[in-house]
Amino acid sequence: MGITRRTFLKATAITGAAVAGIKAKEPVLKAFAENKNTKAESNGKWVASTCQGCTSWCPVQVYVEDNRVTKIRGNVNSKANHGNICPRPHLAIQQMYDPDRIKVPLKRTNPKKGRKEDPKFVPISWDEALDTIADKLMELRKNHETHKFALLRGRYTEATEIIYKAFPSIFGSPNGISHSSICAEAEKFGAYYTEAMWDYRDYDLAETRYIILWGADPIASNRQVPHAINMWGHVMDNAKLAAIDPRLSATAAKADEWLPVIPGEDGALATAMAHVILREGMWSREFVGDFIDGANHFVPGQTVDEALFVENLTNGVVKWWNLELKDRTPEWAAERSGIPAEQITRVAKEFAAAAPRVISWLSPGTAMQIRGGYSAMAAHALNGLVGSVQNVGGTLGKTKIPANKTPDYKKYQDEIAEHGYHEKKIDRVGTLEYPALKDGKSGGGVVTNAVADSIINEDPYVLKMAIGYWNNWVFSCTGADRWEKALEKLPFFVHITTNPAEMTQYADIVLPAAFHLFERWGVLYNKYNKHGYLTIQQPVVKPLWDVKIDETEVMWLLAEKLAEKGFRNLLDYYTNEFKDPETGKKPTSPEEFALYAVKFYSQPVWDPTIEKKGDQLKGWNELLEKGVWNSEPFKYKAKWEDFGTKTKKFEFYSETLKEALEKHAEKHEVTVDKVMEVTKYLARGELAFVPHYEEPFRHGDEKEFPIIFSEHRSRLNREGRSANTTWYQEFKDADPGDEKWDDVLKINPIDAKKYGVKNGDKVKVSSAFGSIEVKVKEWEGVRPGTAVKCYGQGHWAYGRTASLDYQKKMPRGGNNNELHPSDFERLSASTARHGGLTRIKIEKI
Structure with missing residues (x-):
């Protein structure tokens, strides 16, 4: 907690050693101490991987020494990030060696669930954990209730369809629920x-x-x-x-x-x-x-x-x-x-x-x-x-990124799966209330945050089982208390995670996940700086703990268990469709499956026999070494001849939106005006087809809750997952107006005087839906009449650093999502959290 900014860069170079208790080699320390422009002696090496601290998915290089990650930098072969990184990848090293990580599979022994309940987890073997999960899945198949299972996806790699689409589809459920509408649809x-x-x-x-x-x-x-x-x-x-x-x-x-x-x-x-x-x-x-x-x-x-x-x-x-x-x-x-x-x-x-x-x-x-x-x-x-x-x-x-698509899985669906797959989705996507008009299609998106209400209200049916991975919706979704109630009610929940997050507290089985940047195989696609790119993750070190890769290794092991119990369709799909592109060999183990899947998806960029524009790689080993494939630069005016809209032009009067709204209205036998009314929009008639002003919708009576609440994100927030690192807390004041090791509500001094509070006062912040306790920060960088708070603090179950007292579930500050109600921008199904959604009041404690 005493680290300074001056020592921050030094610390990043030997983080693995510092965090894991491994003594760094003396020449490395000496070189830093003397600040000489000479290369320190080392037996380490740089290995390519990919950061997923945000949705940029930057190609990086990791310095590995004695099976320890000690440093990270941008990948010099990347044309997107110029071979540079932001602060987030450095924090990943502390995440990797976080002593609070889940190290082995766990089983819940306290059947009662709730924030105040101790799950009383006990360690179990992978075999027992997977056997228990497989039994629950087979029970659903036996009762022809496969649709009452849901796969809840958080962050992911491009191998996600193995777990997110293929698994529930072959099993027989329509419920692949992604986090995407929480983000920015x-x-x-x-x-x-x-x-x-x-x-x-x-x-x-x-x-x-x-x-x-x-x-x-x-x-x-x-x-x-x-x-x-x-x-x-x-x-x-x-x-x-x-x-x-x-x-x-x-x-x-x-x-x-x-x-x-x-x-x-x-x-x-x-x-x-x-x-x-x-x-x-x-x-x-x-x-x-x-x-x-x-x-x-x-x-x-x-x-x-x-x-x-x-x-x-x-x-x-x-x-x-x-x-x-x-x-x-x-x-x-x-x-x-x-x-x-x-x-x-x-x-x-x-x-x-x-x-x-x-x-x-x-x-x-x-x-x-x-x-x-x-x-x-x-x-x-x-x-x-x-x-x-x-x-x-x-x-x-x-720009176009050549990559293989996930093999078709329909032929692996049996009669039970086919029936369950065509049941309604648990998120009620495409209903009158939730158009979710992704790509112009009614129900084309996902209504992530509505799933909690569906579980509570048993609408459209009772959900009996779910597996969640790389997510923490009890913390990261607005109306957070709803998720607590929903998971209390859900009969069986499996959480695949690196840390014991809030969502983990409601799990019946917990599976420890490999850390994305350093311990797993993965492939990702993205674009920026006028280049598209494909970048890989690879295990740069051997895991310290008994962890598995969520999208591939866990799925393979579960498929084997299901095969033992008489349902081998999933294992047959993985075995037959994910052969090694170089040798044609079928996978026979979870490790081979993880490797072959990444090779399969990325094959078009590294296989020299496949014609492509951009980097010309000589084979898999070269991609493994370089870590990234870059496209040709983006061509200006590429879509000017045909934008892909209904008129093929850039649309101010959107015929594309008009068609989507009319089809959604026709589907529910109503008018477009009725759709606008149900989705809380004010526009009627043709105004619905053009960009226009809509009066903001705010929750809370202005007389009781006079302050408009606004939130922002931290430059140190790795997708909401870095709060249990000391560097996140120590450098939190890098975000303008914020304080290290604290959580503050930033208000203008004019408002501080108006409401009788001053800098450093502890206050209760209340909305019509909940309350949190934080400190006041008087700051001229906030518009009067508004209060601004950074998202990310307020964890009550993430680890000893994220919480004030992890054992007593005392949060460090407050979670904004306990103030926000669950509401939506319904045409896209996006979770509403900005635009002064919530009004608040503050009371000095």
Whole structure:
């Protein structure tokens, strides 16, 4: 706890030794002490792997010495992250050697479940654990209730379909439930219903000249942090930055303009900026088109004859103006957003003047609101308005990554499985209330956080068994208490995890998982810095404990157990469909299965006989050594001829969304207006098909709960999994306004005086749904009327460092999700957590 920033970099070099109690070699320490520019003697080596501390999935290299991880750096072969990393991978070393990790399989001996109950876990063998799980599965098959099983997936690699899709499908359940809608599906909604890309965007930072950041904090908590950190000096030298955020984030502190918006009012700003760009005649003629007579007929308050405008690569700009934008003046937006009209106008005009080398950078902060889908569309539509979509200096798509798809598993489904597979999903996806319009399809997504309610209410049926891996939804889902109640009710739950998290406390069987970066085989695909890439994970050290790889080794062992009990379809699938691409050999052990699966998925990039563009590798061993395959650079304007939307154009009036909503309405025999009403949107008629402003929906009466609550993410938060490391706690003040080894509610000094609290006071923070206890931090970097808190603290069951008292289940600070209710941006099924979803009050303790 006494480590300083000065010693941090030194410590990262010998972490494995420090954490695991292994004495480092003297020459290594001497070299650091003398600070000489010489290479220390060592018998270690660099081994390629992949970090999964966020969704960037950065290629890295790990320094291994005497079977200990001692250092980590960016992979020098990666064109995406420039061979650099952010702080998160360093924390992974402490996670790896965390003494609180689950080391062997465990069995619950206390049948009663609850936060205050001791599970009374006892260690058991893998054989006993898997035998117990297999018996429960076979019982469901015997009773023709296979659909009453669910696989609950958290983070994953691209081998995920082995456990997430193939396993439940062959067994006979439709219930592969992913974490994805907890994350950012509403953000993807904005890009999909304008340019048909259900994905995160890439950004051309090297060439951009203006960036509007919609709640994004690129140098701290976006999905491309190493790239952003590496490029931000260049960006600041060559571009202007406007940060829209109620909190003075790390990026906002370096911006040219800070717009501390009232949470949830992003849509007002976005539509007003679009109004300014059209009013001032600053749209892209090349991309959007122009009036026939060359004049500008976009006059505030007046409708425009559509026949006067000829569009090039967009659809419905005049309809957008007539339906929404003509009255969305900066003065109108100023009243709602709290941002001065002159600043809104200035940012909009400077953004358009720098086009097309500009970026309107969408993030979950704008989108993950109850009515956030249209805010997401509006923010992304600005890119289309100025022609920066897939253009130099703008927002980019993805390049093709050659990889094998998961083999078909339908032929391995027997009659029982076929019946169970076609039952309703437990998350009620595609119902009238939850359209989940991923890729334009009613029910195309997943409603992750609704599963807790389905279990509690036994709707659409009683769930009897679940296996969860790499997740902790008792902590990470809004309305967290619902998950506690649901897991108390679930008859049998298996948790595959590295640490004894909150979700683990409700498990009947606990299986210890291999740590993702250092102990497992995995393959991942991603993109940024204009390159797509495939990167691998490999076991860089032998595990210290009796752990297995969740997606492959555990599945193989379970398939063997099921085969022993008379159901061998799953084992036959794994054996027959995942042969070694080099030798054709079938796997005969969990270790071989894990290796062959990674070789199978990645084969197209390393097999020299398969034609591809990008890096030309000579074989599997070269991929293993380099750790990453890079695509060719992204080609600008790649989709301009056909965006993949219904009109093939960039859609301001979204025919793609119109079709999706109409099909969902037809499916339930209602009107689109009824769909909008049920999903809590205010738009009616054609307004539902264009990006538009929606008044933010907030929970809590303003008189009783006068403060708007807002949250953010930490640059040290490894997908919510680093709180049990000392470095996370010691350097927590790296997040602006936060304090080390503490959890603070940041409020403006004006509000502190108003509510009679001061810096360091302990307060009870309450919403209409729950309360937590934290300390007050007076900080000018918060908009008055709002309170801001970082997500990540408040663990009551993660380990001795994450908690104040692990044995007594006393949390360090509070979990934001105990304040938030469970609600959704229902068109995408995204969990709502931003946009001032929750109102709070504070009381001095």
